[in-house]
Amino acid sequence: MTTAFSLAPLFRNSVGFDRFNDLFEAAARNEAGSSYPPYNVEKHGDDQYRIVVAAAGFQEQDLDLQVEKGVLTVIGGKRDNSSEGVTFLHQGIAQRAFKLSFRLADHIEVKGAGLANGLLSIELLRVVPEEAKAKRIPINGEKPALN
Numbered sequence: 808m809t810t811a812f813s814l815a816p817l818f819r820n821s822v823g824f825d826r827f828n829d830l831f832e833a834a835a836r837n838e839a840g841s842s843y844p845p846y847n848v849e850k851h852g853d854d855q856y857r858i859v860v861a862a863a864g865f866q867e868q869d870l871d872l873q874v875e876k877g878v879l880t881v882i883g884g885k886r887d888n889s890s891e892g893v894t895f896l897h898q899g900i901a902q903r904a905f906k907l908s909f910r911l912a913d914h915i916e917v918k919g920a921g922l923a924n925g926l927l928s929i930e931l932l933r934v935v936p937e938e939a940k941a942k943r944i945p946i947n948g949e950k951p952a953l954n
Contacts, residue, residue, distance in 0.1 A: 844883070844905055854933035858909060863925040864902040870927060874917055879909040881927070914939065 846860040860881055862870060871882040883905045911917075911931070918930045 843901065843903070844907075846907065848909075854935075856915070856931040856933075858929040858931065860907065860927040860929070861925065862922065862927040864900045865922075865925075865927075867922050870922065872917070872920055872929065874911070877911050877913075879911055879917060879929070881905075881907045881909075881929070 844861045844863075846858060849857045849859065851857055858879075858881075862883060865883050869884050871884070873880045873882070885902055885904045912933075914933050914935050915931050916934050918932045920927065920929045922928075
């Protein structure tokens, strides 16, 4: 049973955030292709985020991270089994190839990544340029705002 919910009431008093609503609803949908490998998206402050991907069985050379046009892509390739002569009685550690994509919001930059204890951590930081920051608008100022 799937419970559908809408975040539209949260966005009634906002302008230009329709894209965020779509992103949240897409993330809430349970798509079959997005279940492997499991991952967390964490917020560590106002401008700091981390994506943690469970990459058990993968080494650094088996993983590839790319950012293109605001989309972060994590690709894990199946590595060759170098255990020749080994017969698995049970092979429960999945090492199948995967591809995860994350659409990054405006001004989000990937600052680094690390692999430790089977977890791939990708550090993200929101860097807002000066021209995009809030500006104080004078009321009844000396000069008219529009000529």
